[in-house]
Amino acid sequence: xxxxxxxxxxxxxxxxxxxxxxxxxxxxxxxxxxxxxxxxxxxxxxxxxxxxxxxxxxxxxxxxxxxxxxxxxxxxxxxxxxxxxxxxxxxxxxxxxxxxxxxxxxxxxxxxxxxxxxxxxxxxxxxxxxxxxxxxxxxxxxxxxxxxxxxxxxxxxxxxxxxxxxx
Amino acid sequence: xxxxxxxxxxxxxxxxxxxxxxxxxxxxxxxxxxxxxxxxxxxxxxxxxxxxxxxxxxxxxxxxxxxxxxxxxxxxxxxxxxxxxxxxxxxxxxxxxxxxxxxxxx
Numbered sequence: 001x002x003x004x005x006x007x008x009x010x011x012x013x014x015x016x017x018x019x020x021x022x023x024x025x026x027x028x029x030x031x032x033x034x035x036x037x038x039x040x041x042x043x044x045x046x047x048x049x050x051x052x053x054x055x056x057x058x059x060x061x062x063x064x065x066x067x068x069x070x071x072x073x074x075x076x077x078x079x080x081x082x083x084x085x086x087x088x089x090x091x092x093x094x095x096x097x098x099x100x101x102x103x104x105x106x107x108x109x110x111x112x113x114x115x116x117x118x119x120x121x122x123x124x125x126x127x128x129x130x131x132x133x134x135x136x137x138x139x140x141x142x143x144x145x146x147x148x149x150x151x152x153x154x155x156x157x158x159x160x161x162x163x164x165x166x167x
Numbered sequence: 168x169x170x171x172x173x174x175x176x177x178x179x180x181x182x183x184x185x186x187x188x189x190x191x192x193x194x195x196x197x198x199x200x201x202x203x204x205x206x207x208x209x210x211x212x213x214x215x216x217x218x219x220x221x222x223x224x225x226x227x228x229x230x231x232x233x234x235x236x237x238x239x240x241x242x243x244x245x246x247x248x249x250x251x252x253x254x255x256x257x258x259x260x261x262x263x264x265x266x267x268x269x270x271x272x273x
Contacts, residue, residue, distance in 0.1 A: 093190035117168035122225025154244035161251035
């Protein structure tokens with residue numbers, strides 16, 4: 001059951017990701033990306049990372065994709081017109097991606113430590129959010145505050161960038 | 168039960184699809200979406216390693232999940248700044264096609 005669910009969600013995620021690359025219209029690509037993020041959230045849940053799964057849906061499938069769609073609407077983008085395909089770009093891209101996958105499959109297949117199945121949790125009903133919260137606020141309190149400053153700086157930067165006349 | 172190798176292969180495939188999107192597409196917004204896919208592929212392998220390598224107490228390694236939380240936060244800030252730059256670029260040049268932006272080309 002768990003294995004079937006893993007493959008179903010992996011197939012949804014990968015098929016939607018391929019759609020992002022191949023859809024000609026930016027809106028179709030963005031909706032396909034939403035589907036990929038939701039499939040990825042389901043994969044996180046199969047790994048018992050409930051908090052990360054929920055954050056994935058809230059932040060990525062929610063906030064980030066709304067921003068993407070809003071910008072597509074604002075710029076009024078149409079589907080890309082067909083331009084002559086650059087054979088060198090496709091060959092180079094295919095070679096890089098194919099080489100990366102070949103090395104990855106070879107390395108992952110050669111390590112016996114990676115063939116283990118999921119070890120059982122000590123307590124399957126563990127409160128995932130509380131555990132992440134303890135780790136976040138006890139061990140990573142300073143990085144957490146630094147990330148708050150980063151978000152503030154990003155917000156101010158976006159406002160400055162979006163002003164009509166850039167000096 | 169799915170093995171750690173399964174998760175790593177799915178994560179690698181997702182990264183490859185994102186990389187292909189960055190290399191092959193010419194619309195700067197789609198290139199940005201490919202970047203997001205690659206970030207998410209890295210997150211998937213982090214969470215998979217956290218679940219498959221339990222600590223002494225028999226719980227997943229929550230430090231990895233905190234790291235994923237930070238990656239998601241930084242990615243959200245990056246998307247906001249990147250899209251603002253794309254809007255500023257569109258105002259200046261009326262295009263989102265990378266081949267039309269060749270001022271720095273030798």
